[in-house]
Amino acid sequence: MAQNSERRGSAGMPDSVAPDFVSIRAVKLRHPWRWIIGVVLLLLVALVIIDAAQREAFDWPSVGKYMFDRRVSLAALTTLELTVSAMVIGIVLGIVLAVMRLSPNPILKSIAWFYLWIFRGTPVYVQLVFWGLIAVIYNTIDIGIPFQQPWVSWETKAALSAFALAIIGLALNEAAYMAEIVRAGLLAVDAGQDEAARALGMTWFQSMRRVIIPQSMRVIIPPTGNEVISMLKTTSLVTAVPFTLDLYTRTRDIAAETFNPIPLLIVASVWYLFFTSILMIGQFFLEKRFARGVGELGRIKIPSSRFAGAAVVNPPGPDPDSGEKR
């Protein structure tokens, strides 16, 4: 763009003394409204903050007192455990389901499809209530030949704690969503990649591990990061099981004792925000790691003309502040 206007500039002055392009010195366009709106918004934000700091109902001294209360920090840790366990199981099961959906076997395909239909089609809250009632539905867990005396048998209530049921409930629901994310990631890799890997003598598994999955990661990681963050917040629903030691349920129970819910809601929110912020930082570095060789985030080894061409895909666009800042 700049080159064009420069060229036109010189063409307009054929008798110019300098044979070079004449550079442009135009008066920058002013944007007074941007400034006015910006200042007004800043003032509003400042007002809200000052007001919040002084408002009785927020009860900041209590917020400070409960922020690092042992019960609260333990609950925060429990929420983290729930999130990590449910996501790990959800991702592994999601990969299995994704591969099943992509397999040529129609039975595997249908089972995976049915699983997704059930678990994506019902609210996770309802699923968690069901898991809480599992001991009522199935009194014992038996291992053995069907319709014969079982070899081993456990009482469901004793075998599965509320914590375990919460993880199972969250994980099985998550698997359905992860399956779709993984499937989209695997399908995003060009079929020629697998073909090249196979032609080199790699097995299906080797090709998956070294060629397909690393490339699909670029597609899989951003939505998976969102899933982790979403899971962290969904753990607040485990009260449906009922499991009561997670961050939200615990702060709610403390608040019920003190008749002072608002500061504890703030405490819970701050902890959730703290964890999600850490997760977002982790996501950033993972994305950078898997962008090798492809994106702007990758290690760029040479500023070749080919890469300069690729940069056009993300046009720099007009820099809105370039004029005003000076």
Add this chain to the structure above:
Amino acid sequence: MTTPMVRAEGVVKRFGSNEVLKGITLTVNRGDVMCLVGPSGSGKSTFLRCINHLEVVNAGRLYVDDTLVGYREKGDKLYELHPRDAAAQRRDIGMVFQRFNLFPHMTALENVIEAPTLVKKIPKADAIARGKELLDRVGLSDRMNHYPAHLSGGQQQRVAIARALAMDPKLMLFDEPTSALDPELVGEVLDVMKALATSGMTMIVVTHEMGFAREVGDSLVFMDEGVVVESGDPRTVLAKPTHERTKAFLSKVL
């Protein structure tokens, strides 16, 4: 007397009801370069993929280095190979694709050493030494640490050739290796292929580069609609095609 490297006997390949290969019979001798030409959709790629067992043959027999491709023959019965054994057969056959298919998340050198270290379990240091040697051979010793996205099409295809050679194949398959290249980049890839042919590699090359076929080819096979229409010495076939279909095709590409 040595046996041929590739022996196809009445190879048939169907996709559903669409018969793509209708009984291909041909041989490629050791150290020879066979050029496979024919109009688009005639089944050339499918035939190459059958040789590498990327597609399963429906009828006929296909032997590479006297070994039946994809099956074990016992008495008059054929047993399907375990995927692991099929993968092992492919190790010895190099393949170069029209669209390069380099692994974009690996540098040129990493592309070349991946299969030797992963599949053949060659120690990494040895694989790197060999990989550097191969990249040098295709004229890319200064581009070893570049990712494919930062290489020109011609450079990418040369890396792809080095990657295939790293497995020490006894047979190289080229599927229109220069068709996706800008005209000025075709020469550098053909030069590498010529050098490879001179070194005694057995090659099957699907190409529209008749100059290459004439100069380097030991035989030329013209395929159309899944059958071999005409074959013979490239110079003879190109100069005096006997079949109408060959004449019609050649008049378009020459």
